[in-house]
Amino acid sequence: MTESTFFAAALAVYAAAAFFYLLFLFNGKERSAKTGFAVAVAGFVLHTGALILRTVESGHAPFTNMYESLSFLAWASVLAFVLVTLRFRMHRVGPYLLLIVIGLMALASSPLMPKEATPLVPALQSYWLWLHVSVTLLGEAFFAIAFVTSLMYLKARDPEKKERLDAVSYRAISVGFPLFTLGGLVFGMVWAQKAWGTYWSWDPKEVWSLITWFVFALYLHTRIVMGWKGRRSAFIAVLGFLAALFTFFGVNYLLAGLHSYA
Amino acid sequence: MRSLIRFFSSLRLAIVLIILLAAASVLGTLIPQGRTLEEYAVRYGGAAGILVKSGLTGLYHAAGFLALLILLGLNIAVCTLTRLPGKLRRAFRPRLETEAKALAGFKIHDRLKRSAPLAEVRERLETAMREAGWRVRSESRENRVHILARKRTAGLFGSDIVHLGLLVLLAGGIVTAAAGFRTELALSEGLTLDVPKAGFALRLDKFDTEYHPDGSVKAWKSSVTVLEAERPVRQAVIAVNHPLTHRGYSFYQMSYGDDWDATRVTLAVRKKDDPAPARPIILHPGRRLALGDAAGSEIELKRFLPDFVLGEGNRPENRSYRPDNPAALVEIRGGGETAFEGWVFANYPGFAQAHGREASGWEVGIKAFDAPRFSVLEAAKDPGVPLIWIGCLLGMAGLFLAFYWPAREIRAGLEEANGRTDIGLGGTAAKGRDRLQAEFTALVESLRRPT
Numbered sequence: 001m002t003e004s005t006f007f008a009a010a011l012a013v014y015a016a017a018a019f020f021y022l023l024f025l026f027n028g029k030e031r032s033a034k035t036g037f038a039v040a041v042a043g044f045v046l047h048t049g050a051l052i053l054r055t056v057e058s059g060h061a062p063f064t065n066m067y068e069s070l071s072f073l074a075w076a077s078v079l080a081f082v083l084v085t086l087r088f089r090m091h092r093v094g095p096y097l098l099l100i101v102i103g104l105m106a107l108a109s110s111p112l113m114p115k116e117a118t119p120l121v122p123a124l125q126s127y128w129l130w131l132h133v134s135v136t137l138l139g140e141a142f143f144a145i146a147f148v149t150s151l152m153y154l155k156a157r158d159p160e161k162k163e164r165l166d167a168v169s170y171r172a173i174s175v176g177f178p179l180f181t182l183g184g185l186v187f188g189m190v191w192a193q194k195a196w197g198t199y200w201s202w203d204p205k206e207v208w209s210l211i212t213w214f215v216f217a218l219y220l221h222t223r224i225v226m227g228w229k230g231r232r233s234a235f236i237a238v239l240g241f242l243a244a245l246f247t248f249f250g251v252n253y254l255l256a257g258l259h260s261y262a
Numbered sequence: 263m264r265s266l267i268r269f270f271s272s273l274r275l276a277i278v279l280i281i282l283l284a285a286a287s288v289l290g291t292l293i294p295q296g297r298t299l300e301e302y303a304v305r306y307g308g309a310a311g312i313l314v315k316s317g318l319t320g321l322y323h324a325a326g327f328l329a330l331l332i333l334l335g336l337n338i339a340v341c342t343l344t345r346l347p348g349k350l351r352r353a354f355r356p357r358l359e360t361e362a363k364a365l366a367g368f369k370i371h372d373r374l375k376r377s378a379p380l381a382e383v384r385e386r387l388e389t390a391m392r393e394a395g396w397r398v399r400s401e402s403r404e405n406r407v408h409i410l411a412r413k414r415t416a417g418l419f420g421s422d423i424v425h426l427g428l429l430v431l432l433a434g435g436i437v438t439a440a441a442g443f444r445t446e447l448a449l450s451e452g453l454t455l456d457v458p459k460a461g462f463a464l465r466l467d468k469f470d471t472e473y474h475p476d477g478s479v480k481a482w483k484s485s486v487t488v489l490e491a492e493r494p495v496r497q498a499v500i501a502v503n504h505p506l507t508h509r510g511y512s513f514y515q516m517s518y519g520d521d522w523d524a525t526r527v528t529l530a531v532r533k534k535d536d537p538a539p540a541r542p543i544i545l546h547p548g549r550r551l552a553l554g555d556a557a558g559s560e561i562e563l564k565r566f567l568p569d570f571v572l573g574e575g576n577r578p579e580n581r582s583y584r585p586d587n588p589a590a591l592v593e594i595r596g597g598g599e600t601a602f603e604g605w606v607f608a609n610y611p612g613f614a615q616a617h618g619r620e621a622s623g624w625e626v627g628i629k630a631f632d633a634p635r636f637s638v639l640e641a642a643k644d645p646g647v648p649l650i651w652i653g654c655l656l657g658m659a660g661l662f663l664a665f666y667w668p669a670r671e672i673r674a675g676l677e678e679a680n681g682r683t684d685i686g687l688g689g690t691a692a693k694g695r696d697r698l699q700a701e702f703t704a705l706v707e708s709l710r711r712p713t
Binding site for chain 2: 118119121122123125126128174175177178181182186189190193194195196197198199200202204207208210211214215217218221222224225226251255
């Protein structure tokens with residue numbers, strides 16, 4: 001069994017989980033959602049297997065090129081989803097988040113993404129690779145949850161449901177924000193100082209991390225100090241995740257810089 | 263002065279500044295930063311000059327951008343300082359007194375009566391609170407007992423600590439900009455260079471490139487010796503991700519290359535009518551050597567190019583610094599006149615691009631060439647770095663306190679009437695109200711239980 005087998009199996013199982021969740025959206029039966037959740041957890045186990053095999057095969061962290069990073073972001077998003085579901089029992093988040101996960105994994109398996117595990121270039125040979133990338137992507141996974149719940153908020157009509165979606169968005173951001181700050185900015189600065197001799201060089205990826213951070217700082221300040229909630233907060237959360245996605249993805253393909261790995 | 267403080271303490275200002283900073287940052291990633299005027303001319307044509315003059319090509323170091331950062335710093339400082347006294351009072355000298363009406367207005371509140379004297383109920387409530395891990399303060403005033411029970415009071419200061427961290431971070435950035443020093447040292451193997459202003463020198467002993475089995479680069483390693491007053495004091499290997507730090511200076515592996523101007527070229531030289539095999543001659547560019555023949559000929563290696571190409575006006579020039587088409591310009595003079603002059607190629611031994619002396623009696627080829635490696639190290643001294651790490655630590659500690667250590671308090675007012683004690687309770691929490699609700703309910707339950 002190779003990594004790609006596990007990856008494909010995980011993708012198929014996630015698709016099955018999404019199917020049960022979609023069924024739940026139509027029939028409203030708690031049972032469909034519970035089945036969806038159990039299937040998603042099974043997919044998560046397979047996906048974890050794929051990441052472990054990748055690490056063993058390549059001998060380095062499973063997020064050193066775009067294929068690996070997309071797969072890891074998808075995995076982190078499922079992890080965040082599992083945690084949020086266990087805590088808040090928001091089954092309706094399931095189908096939408098799984099669609100994002102499937103999208104990320106489909107993108108990862110597109111022929112445009114080189115999949116072979118290549119040896120690490122000298123700049124990436126550091127334990128900071130593990131700390132910096134995994135914590136950052138885990139933070140972004142929680143932003144993905146907030147993105148989904150915020151979009152659902154903007155669409156929802158039932159005030160009680162809206163209230164809960166708003167609360168879950170805020171909780172997801174209050175987990176994602178410290179993680180993103182620690183992994184993306186702090187660990188990033190420590191590693192940059194060690195590898196490049198400067199903690200900050202206004203590289204496009206650094207700048208976009210900062211922009212993402214600014215957006216979520218705005219979310220928190222308007223909410224905590226000015227009492228914004230609901231619609232306006234949801235807009236900022238959506239914008240924040242789009243900025244995070246651009247930091248992760250857009251910068252590599254549209255802007256050139258030091259961070260030309262993944 | 264007061265209106266200035268009001269201006270800087272407003273959150274609206276912070277929001278405007280953050281939006282402006284974010285917008286400027288976006289702009290700075292759309293326009294490539296810090297390139298040459300020529301590069302901008304290629305990209306933007308006639309607008310390049312205006313663009314460079316406007317500061318948009320060095321946006322993050324432009325006065326306007328720095329002004330925004332400094333304004334944000336002032337804003338954070340004033341905002342935090344104006345809120346701090348109130349918070350300190352709440353933390354260290356809190357008002358214990360709470361009106362019964364105020365208690366009923368708390369998001370979490372309850373009211374009950376016990377048929378026991380006030381002192382007994384007070385004792386029981388305070389004990390129950392202490393056992394549940396609350397820090398309790400109480401006072402009795404005009405027949406009413408006021409109790410304040412709190413947990414995680416430090417959480418009140420989470421945001422202030424984050425803000426302090428950001429200010430330290432900004433200060434670190436200013437120190438870096440003002441007092442940071444960085445320079446590149448290009449060292450050939452065997453060469454010693456004084457580190458500017460440092461009072462010590464660095465010698466490159468050896469530069470190695472290690473490869474993975476697939477041929478990609480695994481590591482660049484510079485073996486160096488630190489010399490103080492010309493005496494070696496320390497040896498180290500500098501590699502990417504493994505800098506050397508000595509007396510406040512750090513050295514990073516940045517780049518490397520071959521010093522082609524100092525290439526050691528081995529030429530094979532033969533006189534065409536001489537049956538003896540070609541002699542190897544070892545030369546460096548610019549050097550000449552007597553060939554030791556009867557005519558007293560001399561050979562000179564005039565130039566060496568690792569990647570020969572004919573450029574503008576058919577002038578030989580270098581296409582790259584990789585040895586893709588190594589060529590040597592060689593001249594042989596004998597008896598006062600040039601006997602051979604021309605380019606010889608390592609990859610095309612039969613071909614000599616000779617200049618007018620095709621019919622010369624000499625045959626010259628490149629047998630081997632070997633350029634000394636040089637390593638480019640970045641030397642940096644940045645007194646701002648410790649401040650940056652302190653700022654990061656404070657920032658993370660503050661975020662942790664703000665999000666995961668929320669302050670909670672329960673207030674109680676006890677009054678005795680006709681041998682019964684009336685108890686009002688109210689609870690507040692910045693975050694994690696579910697948790698407080700559970701604790702609150704447990705406390706009320708313990709009061710309801712008969713003794």
